[in-house]
Amino acid sequence: MAFVAIADRDHEQEHHDPHTFVSKYIWSQDHKVIAIQYGGTAVLVGLVALVLSGMMRLQLAFPDYFSFIRPNEYYQFVTMHGMIMVIYLLTALFLGGFGNYLIPLMCGARDMVFPYMNMLSFWAYLVSVIILMSSFFVPGGPTGAGWTLYPPGTILPGTPGSDMGILLMLLSLAVFIVAFTMGGLNYVTTVFQARCQGMTLMRMPLSIWGILTATVLGLLAFPALLVSAIMMIFDKTLGTSFFMPAVLSMGQALDHQGGSPILFQHLFWFFGHPEVYIVALPAFGIVSDLLSVHARKNIFGYRMMVWAIVGIGALSFVVWAHHMYVSGMNPYFGFFFATTTLIIAIPTAIKVYNWVLTLWQGNIRLNVPMLFSIGFIFTFVHGGLTGLFLGNVTVDLPLSDTYFVIGHFHMVMGVSPIMVLFGAIYHWLPKITGKMFNETLGKIHFWCTFLGTYAIYLPMHYLGILGVPRRYYAYGLSDFIPASAQSMNVGITIAALFVGVSQLLFIINIIWTLTKGKPAGSNPWEATTLEWLTPDTPPKHGNWGHNLPVVYRWAYAYSVPGAALDYITQTDPQKGGDIEEGDHGKH
Amino acid sequence: MQEATSTGSTIEQHGHAGLVADWAADKQTFTMPWGKAMMWIFLLSDTFIFSCFLTGYMSVRTTTTTPWPVPSEVFALTIAGHHIPLILIAIMTFILISSSGSMAMAVNCGYRGERKKTALLMVITALFGASFVGMQAFEWTKLIVEEGIRPWGNPLGAPQFGSSFFMITGFHGMHVSIGVIYLLVVAFKVWRGDYVSRGYEIVEITGLYWHFVDLVWVFIFAFFYLW
Numbered sequence: 001m002a003f004v005a006i007a008d009r010d011h012e013q014e015h016h017d018p019h020t021f022v023s024k025y026i027w028s029q030d031h032k033v034i035a036i037q038y039g040g041t042a043v044l045v046g047l048v049a050l051v052l053s054g055m056m057r058l059q060l061a062f063p064d065y066f067s068f069i070r071p072n073e074y075y076q077f078v079t080m081h082g083m084i085m086v087i088y089l090l091t092a093l094f095l096g097g098f099g100n101y102l103i104p105l106m107c108g109a110r111d112m113v114f115p116y117m118n119m120l121s122f123w124a125y126l127v128s129v130i131i132l133m134s135s136f137f138v139p140g141g142p143t144g145a146g147w148t149l150y151p152p153g154t155i156l157p158g159t160p161g162s163d164m165g166i167l168l169m170l171l172s173l174a175v176f177i178v179a180f181t182m183g184g185l186n187y188v189t190t191v192f193q194a195r196c197q198g199m200t201l202m203r204m205p206l207s208i209w210g211i212l213t214a215t216v217l218g219l220l221a222f223p224a225l226l227v228s229a230i231m232m233i234f235d236k237t238l239g240t241s242f243f244m245p246a247v248l249s250m251g252q253a254l255d256h257q258g259g260s261p262i263l264f265q266h267l268f269w270f271f272g273h274p275e276v277y278i279v280a281l282p283a284f285g286i287v288s289d290l291l292s293v294h295a296r297k298n299i300f301g302y303r304m305m306v307w308a309i310v311g312i313g314a315l316s317f318v319v320w321a322h323h324m325y326v327s328g329m330n331p332y333f334g335f336f337f338a339t340t341t342l343i344i345a346i347p348t349a350i351k352v353y354n355w356v357l358t359l360w361q362g363n364i365r366l367n368v369p370m371l372f373s374i375g376f377i378f379t380f381v382h383g384g385l386t387g388l389f390l391g392n393v394t395v396d397l398p399l400s401d402t403y404f405v406i407g408h409f410h411m412v413m414g415v416s417p418i419m420v421l422f423g424a425i426y427h428w429l430p431k432i433t434g435k436m437f438n439e440t441l442g443k444i445h446f447w448c449t450f451l452g453t454y455a456i457y458l459p460m461h462y463l464g465i466l467g468v469p470r471r472y473y474a475y476g477l478s479d480f481i482p483a484s485a486q487s488m489n490v491g492i493t494i495a496a497l498f499v500g501v502s503q504l505l506f507i508i509n510i511i512w513t514l515t516k517g518k519p520a521g522s523n524p525w526e527a528t529t530l531e532w533l534t535p536d537t538p539p540k541h542g543n544w545g546h547n548l549p550v551v552y553r554w555a556y557a558y559s560v561p562g563a564a565l566d567y568i569t570q571t572d573p574q575k576g577g578d579i580e581e582g583d584h585g586k587h
Numbered sequence: 588m589q590e591a592t593s594t595g596s597t598i599e600q601h602g603h604a605g606l607v608a609d610w611a612a613d614k615q616t617f618t619m620p621w622g623k624a625m626m627w628i629f630l631l632s633d634t635f636i637f638s639c640f641l642t643g644y645m646s647v648r649t650t651t652t653t654p655w656p657v658p659s660e661v662f663a664l665t666i667a668g669h670h671i672p673l674i675l676i677a678i679m680t681f682i683l684i685s686s687s688g689s690m691a692m693a694v695n696c697g698y699r700g701e702r703k704k705t706a707l708l709m710v711i712t713a714l715f716g717a718s719f720v721g722m723q724a725f726e727w728t729k730l731i732v733e734e735g736i737r738p739w740g741n742p743l744g745a746p747q748f749g750s751s752f753f754m755i756t757g758f759h760g761m762h763v764s765i766g767v768i769y770l771l772v773v774a775f776k777v778w779r780g781d782y783v784s785r786g787y788e789i790v791e792i793t794g795l796y797w798h799f800v801d802l803v804w805v806f807i808f809a810f811f812y813l814w
Contacts, residue, residue, distance in 0.1 A: 113621040181632060189625040192616040200613045219628065223635035230754070231643060239739035240750035242647055255739070258651030258747060263643060270639075551613070 029115035030541050031100045034122050036432070038096030041122075045129050046089035047503075052081040054500050061493030063474040071473040072160040075144030078471060079161075080136075082147030083169070086275065087176060088129055090417055094282040095180070095218065096125060098424060099187050099211045101432070105531035106208050108196025108549045110542045112186040121186070124179030128172045135161065135168035143169045146471060148268060151243035151261050155236045157250065167236060170229040177222045177229075184215045196530075198551030202306070202579065203570070205529050205555040206299060209306050210285020213313040214278045220317070221274035228267040235259070265327055269320035276413050277316040281309055283420035284351055287373050289555070290423050291355055293527045294370035295362030296566050298556035298582040300354040308347035315344045325393050326400045334393040341391040345384070352381060363559065363566070368442035369525075372423030375450045376416050383412025386461065401471070404464025407457045415453045422449070422506065429510075430524045434537045435517030437509050445505040452499035459488050528569045529555045553578040620788045623795070630799045637803050640758060641810055644751040656743040658812050661734070662726075676812050679722050680804065683763075686715030687801045694794045697787030702777060705790060709774035712797065716767040723760050727753070752811065759807055762800045769793055 025033060056077050059069045069077075100118070104111055112118045135142040144160030145153060153159050155166055191204075191212045231242040235256075243264040244256030292299040299305060321329065321337040355377055364370065386408040389395045399405060422445070429437050468481055475481055523532040535545040549571045557568040557577035568577040609616055617624055648655055659672040666674065693708035730736045736749040773793045776782065782789060 113625070181629070185625050185629055185632075188628050189621055193619075193621050193624050195614055198613050200611055201616065202611070203613075219632040220635050223632060224639045227636060227639035227643060230758075234738065234750065234754065238750075240754075241651075241739075241746055242643060242750060245650075246652070258647070258653060258745060260646055260650040263646045263650070266646075267639060267643065 027119065029111070029119045031104050031112050031115065031118060032432075032539060034118055035097050035100035037122050038100060038125065039093055039098075041126060041129060042089050042093040042097060045084055045133070046093075048133070049081045049084035049089060050500055050503065052077040052084075054497055056081065057493040057496040059473065061490040072141070072144060074473045075146070075471075076142045076160050076165075079144050079146055079149075080132075080142050084132070085414065086147065086279070087173070088132065090279040090413075090421075091180070091218070091275070092125060093421060094279060094417070095187065095211065095215055096122065096183055098207070098282060098286065098428075099215065100183070101428070102207055102531065103187055103190050103211060104194075105534070105539065105543060106205050106529055106555075107191060107194065108199050108530050108544070108551065109190055109194040110544060110548070113189045113194050114186055117182050118186050121179050121183035124175055124182065128175035128179060131168055131172040131175060135165045135172075138164040138168065140165055148272070149232070149264075150268075151232065151235065151259075151264050152245065152247050152256075155232065155244075156247065156254075167233065170233050170236075173229050174226060177226045180218055180222060184219050187215045188212060188219070196548045196551060199530075199570075202303070203551060203554045206285040206288040206302070206305055206309070207282070208285065209309050210281040210283070210288075213309050214281040217274045217281070217313050217316060218278050221271045221278070223271075224267045225271035228264055228271075231267075232264070262324075262327055262329060265324050266321070269323045270317075272323065273320040274313075274316045277312060279413055279417050281313060283376070283417040284309060284312075286424045287376050287420045288351075288355065288358075289529070290369050290373040290420075290427055291358050292556050292558060293427075293525050294365045294367060294373070295359050296365070296558045297358055297362040298554075298558055300357040300360075301350070302554065302556060302579060302583045304350055305354055308350045311347045312344060315340060315347070319344060322391055322396075325396050331393075338391055338393050342388070345388065345391075348384060352377065352384070368437070368439060368446060369423040369427035371443065371446045371450075372419050372426065375446065376419040376423065378450075379411055379419055379453065380416040383408055383410075383416055387412060398467075399464055401469055402464035403460040403468050403470055406470050407460035407464060410453075410460075411457050415457065419450070422446070427525070428531075429513060430520030430537075431531060431534075432538055433513055433517065434520060435513050436520040436524060437513040437517060441505055441509045441512065445502065445509065448502035448505065449499060452495050452502065455495035456492050456499065459492055463488060526565070526567050528557050528567050530570055533569055533571055554582070556582055620792075622792050623788060626792045626795050630795065633799065634803075637759075637806070640755050641806065644747075644755060645810065647747040647751060648745070651745040651747045653745045655745050656741070656748050658814070661730070661743060661748075662812060673812060675722060675726055676808065679719055679726075680808055682715050682722075683719050683801050683804050686712045686719070687798055689715065690794045690797045694791045697777070697782075697790035700783075700787070702780060702783065705787065706774045706778035709770050709777065709790070709793070713767045713770040713774065716763050716770065716797075720760055720763050720767070723756060723763075727756075755807060755811065759800070759803060762803070766797050766800050769796065 024030075028034060028037075055066075055069060056074065058066055059074055100112070103109070132142075140161050140163050142161045143149070143154065143165035145162075145166065149166070149169070155162055159166075161169075191208060195204075228243075231240075234240040235242055235244055239255055241256040241259035243261050244254070244259040245261060246257040247254045288299050288305060319337055319341045321333050322341045325334050359374070386404070390399060390405065390408055426437060426442055429435075463485055466481065466485055468475070468485055475486070520537070522534065522537040525532070530549055530551070531539075533549065534540075534543055550573075551570045552573055553568065553570055553576075555570060556579075557563075557570075559566045560568055560577040560581070563574075563577060568574065609618070662676050663670055663672040664674050665671075689708050689712045693705050693712060696705040696708060730749075730752070735742050736752075738750045738753050740746050741749045770793060773789055777787070777790065
């Protein structure tokens with residue numbers, strides 16, 4: 001019996017329509033509600049990480065002034081800030097939040113293929129967040145080993161949180177990976193197997209391509225983190241020696257011998273580098289859609305954009321050791337990994353050129369999502385170019401573990417994806433809530449965030465070239481650091497606090513939208529993609545009413561010559577406006 | 588592209604053309620149920636987990652400072668006065684590979700619609716799996732009680748021998764145990780007739796998982812016991 005595609009079946013599929021409040025909003029199997037649950041949790045835990053970074057900056061600007069920030073606390077703030085931001089905010093919000101919301105809507109499906117498992121994914125994620133947060137309240141506090149958790153220091157006395165903190169961190173990561181796997185299997189299977197009639201892979205919006213590729217990366221990269229977490233838990237609790245060489249600690253020889261700390265670094269970065277692209281690729285995809293919609297132009301070189309996303313994803317698995325140039329590994333490895341790292345610049349540059357060329361001669365609507373998208377191009381180019389410095393072994397060696405590195409990765413995988421996240425939230429908020437946000441407030445939020453982050457991270461590159469090391473609690477009297485570096489630190493801190501506080505504008509805007517926002521209508525941006533064409537706004541359970549949509553063209557039919565409007569929706573049965581006419585990448 | 592209604596999934600094409608048709612199709616990329624596609628993707632992810640475990644094992648085997656015990660001597664049994672190396676593990680491997688055979692027969696019977704035969708073959712597969720886990724428990728007991736090998740130490744040489752062995756075979760044994768439960772649940776539902784109208788794809792999906800667990804064992808056997 002041949003399997004029948006879901007779009008070809010009669011309306012036999014059961015609509016598990018929820019009735020009570022609990023089944024509708026709490027134990028919900030609706031991908032849209034799960035997306036909001038994921039997003040809300042991620043934003044809340046992200047605010048915790050934001051406060052932690054503010055406290056780190058306070059200590060750096062005014063050392064010895066705040067009695068509650070001692071060295072141990074400082075390292076715990078550093079560690080928790082990094083881990084929360086990378087895993088529990090960015091990964092969860094892009095894939096759990098936007099992946100959940102956009103995949104079924106943009107592909108024309110009624111829901112994820114296995115809604116129950118999707119629900120479990122969120123609840124497991126919530127458990128992992130609770131485990132992580134509980135480490136603030138155990139004896140010794142959370143781990144302070146740095147988000148990379150390098151052994152042997154991580155599990156030895158002397159590192160803050162080396163008893164309970166590190167175990168809770170590793171356990172939380174393991175639970176997160178289980179949660180991500182349940183969600184990720186759903187995302188990939190839904191994109192591959194549950195699209196509507198006419199929606200071929202090469203007609204999908206780039207958002208879906210980015211989310212799909214990032215999810216595949218996650219499914220193949222998180223195993224390395226899971227395995228290293230299991231091994232480290234055994235090293236800590238059972239006294240095995242996977243990562244532990246013979247160590248003298250506090251003058252005493254420990255029971256460990258013969259393990260390999262470098263093995264942990266390899267496993268960690270085999271996960272850690274694809275993780276950068278797990279965060280970046282959804283941002284690439286989403287920003288492509290935002291730029292195209294608000295510039296009223298088709299995305300430049302759609303096919304090249306797709307191949308660049310897939311190519312970057314594949315390459316991201318063979319570059320991991322560029323994080324380890326100073327680890328003492330064989331120098332020939334450095335040569336290999338520098339080469340592969342610099343090759344990634346090619347598809348990345350293709351994407352940047354295509355974004356800029358999408359704007360070129362576009363009919364740009366300079367609204368809030370567009371501002372954030374253009375802001376992303378700036379911050380991403382900036383962070384990408386400093387990556388070229390760090391990708392080369394000889395240039396990296398003196399810059400390693402300085403503020404140059406901090407400036408680089410915050411620009412490229414901190415600020416840039418967050419620019420896209422804000423743009424995306426503003427862009428889809430009218431669909432999620434059915435109401436329009438406050439444009440003025442959004443623009444003020446953009447300028448505070450955009451200029452503020454430059455004021456934070458641009459000076460850090462200079463500090464790094466001066467040789468100011470990162471992860472130091474205080475600098476004291478160091479001859480190689482000029483006194484002016486300290487005044488720069490004060491300036492950075494003021495900018496950081498300003499940016500941190502200005503995020504309140506975003507929260508106020510969300511509340512304003514929910515309470516005072518005017519009804520947005522179903523398609524306020526005059527976009528072509530399926531999520532704007534639902535019969536209800538916000539979309540109801542099952543998304544499409546009685547009949548699934550039928551797609552006739554790609555997602556980028558903007559300003560098609562001869563068309564009545566400056567956009568033709570994907571479901572409009574009129575002729576023309578498909579990829580053959582619009583995609584410059586083909587000619 | 589005005590034939591947006593045409594779907595590649597209805598026309599069977601082979602080779603390169605079929606691949607292109609599948610990937611260019613709307614609605615679905617692979618002509619298979621959702622559960623089967625998802626199982627394939629999960630197994631790909633699980634492959635990476637086991638690869639990382641085995642890579643980690645090989646890595647600590649080269650970094651450890653004490654000599655590695657000789658596996659053929661550690662894993663030897665004295666049966667009726669004869670000292671036979673690797674005998675238990677040979678039997679275990681034989682049993683697990685046999686279980687793949689009975690699983691394949693179950694899938695075949697499922698697609699023929701032979702309900703009871705399918706359920707019976709799945710139960711046989713589960714019994715093979717359970718006996719594998721039982722022998723593994725025997726092997727662990729022997730190593731722990733008689734040889735004194737622990738995850739944190741090993742009187743025969745490198746402590747990493749014990750830690751890698753218990754971790755990797757334990758993780759694999761967990762997969763086998765989950766597989767046994769999974770098989771029994773599906774076998775019960777097959778027996779009850781749950782899939783008479785829905786089709787027996789679930790038997791094949793369960794089989795995919797089972798074959799994967801067997802295949803992983805072949806690698807663990809080769810890298811841990813034969814090296």
